Amino acid sequence: MSDAMSKPRAARIAINAGLLLFLCLYALIVLIQPNYLEPGLFMNFLRRAAPLVILAAGQLYVILTGGFDLSVGAVVTFTVTAAALLTNGDPDATWPVIALLYLMGAGIGLFNGLVVAFLKVPSIIATLGTMLWLNGLALAWSGGAARGDLPENFRNLGRFQWRDVALVGTLPMAVLVLVAVLALLWWGVHGIGYGRRALAVGDNPRAAELAGIPVGRTRITAFVISALAAVTAGILLGGFSGVSVNAGVGLELQSIAACVIGGAMLLGGRGTIWCAVWGALSLFALFTLLNLLGLPQALRDSIQGLILIVAVGLTAWRSRARN
């Protein structure tokens, strides 16, 4: 049991690192653009960061069990294109289509999970395959270019804001969605036994199995949750960026990077939902900062890569120093 006792402590230190990084980056943003301190602009920041945070929180479930989900970007693309083609601008179709999208998401997650758990294909390969076929499907369905139209009430999920709200000024609907989804995902990891089972599976699947944990079911659940989170992110992204066949490009690696920056351990064994939240917010704050600095789009990749290596290098160095 001593191992279980030391785990929360390690996790707490990791949380602080991710939160610290986010606060530092946000402070730099405020130095350049002081009005980012206003609640309204902060709410707007959260609104734009919401899809990445939700994706990262879903990805965290898979990372906890020791895997990766490379298909989340393709799920986002597929969600956006499918929503546009299925609703085609008809506001009455919004809710049935959203229900259908979640059903598709669950199916995709189930597919990934079954392939990993029963066909024993490593998740990096299984979800890479899904990424390819899903992207191909989205392209084949839409004919390779953005087609169809999203109705107003669909788009509002991503871009509607209530004005003159007490305390925060404006309140975007996306932030409400973000809070609700995070509460749900927090509960999934920390509120019920699932999180501990996932950690055990990620840490040592054989030991977990001997301890009576349903390894396959735990893994499949993680992939389903990750895909459902990706559908949510896709709905929000479609709302404020519109329809595009490139909507999800690069998001899979960003969501993994976010979890790792926040202190989650790849290949499982350590992590909390806050790793995903602070990591994703840090990453998004970094993007915002680079944007404000007016750096060429291309160099942002470079700085993101550098931050990634430094953040993980520091974690590795600290954990070695502690041992």
Next chain:
Amino acid sequence: MMADRTLPRLSVAMVLLLISVTIFAVTAIATGETAQFSLQGVTGLLQRMVALGLVAIGQTFVILVASIDLSVAAVISGTAVLASWLMGGDPAMIVPAVALCLGFALAVGLVNGALVAFAGINPLIATLGTGLILQGVLSASYGSLGGAVAPVFQQLAYGSLFGIPWSVLALFGLALTMGGLLNRSVLGARIFAVGGNPDGARLAGIRTGRVILTAHVICSLFAGLAGLYLAARVQSGTPWLGRDGIYDLESIAVTVIGGTLLAGGKGGVAGTLAGVFLFASLDASFNMLGIDAFLKQVLRGFVIIAAVAVHAVRGRGHVA
């Protein structure tokens, strides 16, 4: 052929080879494209293997030591851009340009290897990071690094010996060399030892860090070779050459399809090449059947999963 250790490895390669040949032959006969069986058709098929084959040979080495390299796509683009910029169409610059390109690839390999082996950074993150850094610099400098390779250099992609393209000969020559290196040299034995059981290897006196570093250098150098080949083919490299070809993820996919374990310690070059051959025959078959690009991608995704599932499903342990 050799000790029994190589036997199961060869069988994965053989099975893939037979399946690929069957797919190719059946499609060619069914679509009436019997010209595909001529020397030209077959060498055309083999030439499809060159770029991915070179990258995948390198990727096999890093995966064997239980590492992974996501930066190969950026290295490919980098060497292709550097080669066309440095040569600027001048045949006299071929040797210095090739040397500098390989030097660049070597440097990336050293950085990757050092980050993974000595800084203890997860290889996925380390090489994703170096790949992003390179990709950003490349894209930002696009426009200022123009130029084209020397016309003579293009012989590398378009020239041939007795009807067999130089590039195909080079691929198989290098594959044989690297396969021999893995199976018959001390370095090869150390690579299998480090990948199979790093702690055991360390206790046996192997400097595991150096072995991992060497594997990363080999991988980057092979990505550099692929970049040079692609530069010769397209004449003037672009910063997106590697990324658009998805060489990073596809090289990992073919390596795993070829029977190399992602956990390291088991696998080899023969299986990887057979995996590349499967991809090439499928591509050629899809073209003969006139399947459109999007559907091709869908099928490719399922093939990757199915090809790995076929031999992974028999494993008794858990995978993540």
